[in-house]
Amino acid sequence: MFLTNAIKRDAVPGRSLALGTTLTLLTLCVIIPLAAVAATAAGMSGPALERALLSPRALAAFRLTFGASLLAAAVDVVAGTLVAWILVSFRFAGRTVLDAVVDIPFALPTAVTGIAFATLYGPNGPLGAVLLAHGIHVAYTPAGVALALTFVGFPFVVRSVGPVLAAMPREFDEAAASLGATPFGRLVSITLPLLAPAMLAGFALALARALGEYGSVVFISGNMPLRTEIVPLLIMTRLQEFDDSGAAAIAVVLLLASFLLLLGIAAIERRLIVSRVRA
């Protein structure tokens, strides 16, 4: 009795030292820098804040970043769920290759992605020229921004949905099939509802990544104020104008958006875990 208590309490020494050093480093490297952003924005007067966040240029940037990110995450959910489903469900030639290719957007430096998309879809690029001949402008338009964001968000959906799909109970599907449900009916009324939380988590992860993305987008977007200027680039521009507080105010909006998304993802994951435990 005495011994077990001793083990429970003191088995691994050094708690204060380890915890104290961890907290110190975390404060210096992460908390203080982020607090500096918040403090810089909080020190602004009302009119200055309004100028920073509600000027036509800022509003246009927010509209583009949020719009293109939502569109990209939506495309990722559809295509990513499809790819996760075929990876999990079937054996076919090239399955392991496809599985590895899905992770390339994680591995590729964003600047490399950026110049590749800008060249590929540029007016003189192999795909851009063809599309342009059909009147479709991709480079230097919001469509180009959404395209690059689709690339960076894609693996998040596949890696969120795939494992859930692989662990999904087959009983409901088989029962429905034995009762005469069509494959399409089973997909709509059984598989997709069971998969919805994982798809939502993948959507939120792709969205969170897209909102802050910089390198993959700046080359293809053309960076025209009011038209193709994304929020992270506007932060960069404000800094080059020595407008630290303007940059910080915009940064706080981005930070809040990604924290809200994180809270949402955490809630979805708790639900997933609960449903898994019940199953």
Add this chain to the structure above:
Amino acid sequence: MIAEARPGAVGKPGVSGDASAARAGAASRLPATGVPARGWHAVAIVAGAAFTFALIVVPLLLVFYEAFAGGGSAIARAFGDAYAQSAIVLSLEVAAVTVVFTTLFGLLAGWTLAMYRFPGKAILQSVIDVPLSVSPVVAGLAILLCVSERSPFGAWLLTHGIRVAFAPPGIALATIFVTFPYVSRAFSAYLRERGRELEEAAFVLGASLWQTLWRVTLPDARRALAGGILLTNARALGEFGAVSVISGHIRGLTNTIPLHIENLYNEDSFAEAFALAAGLATLTIALTALRALIDSRVAAARRE
């Protein structure tokens, strides 16, 4: 086994709620089962594969095509250029400093999270993971606001002759911020999964803290640690947004490889830009693939 089948974004309770598992490129393990495709399944497979090919493979192929389209002389020019070489050296230096620091912090934080009971542990874990969900540009801004000459600390450093913003130390700080949680996550997730019995036994038998760390924990967790370190390395070499804010883009002094690629591209030196891009992409993809390989080894060892 269920947890095994669920790598990726859908994490375990203690490590949920962040983009990291997925962002960390969790190695997927395909189920051994799966039916041979036929009929309309084949249509779905072709559609999914075609989308992935067009979205991911085509841009990647373009990078290598453009790199070699300029011929050997362009590649030699790209890598032989003095500015390119100084960018490569700076990137390697920053990556080295970042890996050392992130690894030391990761060891400390991972150990703390796995070995001790204390209130607010879940909050600590979440705060460590915050950099994963911060935009790189915001990360760079956060560091810049602390160390620029317009900040009290930055001004004080400057009066002592230490330049941080628009200099290599600032680049290293920004890179450390964005890679901060990688080693800690890999290390603490591994330790928590396997429990702390080994360490408790070592201490009960009279081992010191250092002996336990060096002889028990590190040898046991080396693969998980290697995975986190490889990821840190890949991310540090490729970081663009955060570094872009704080570097000042001074050629030969504060340009890293990605920043130099940007400069070359913007002045229409496409062949050189893509040659460097192809080299950098090869390096980061190799590091990421190596990590996936090690991860699958860890998973296989755990199954046994």
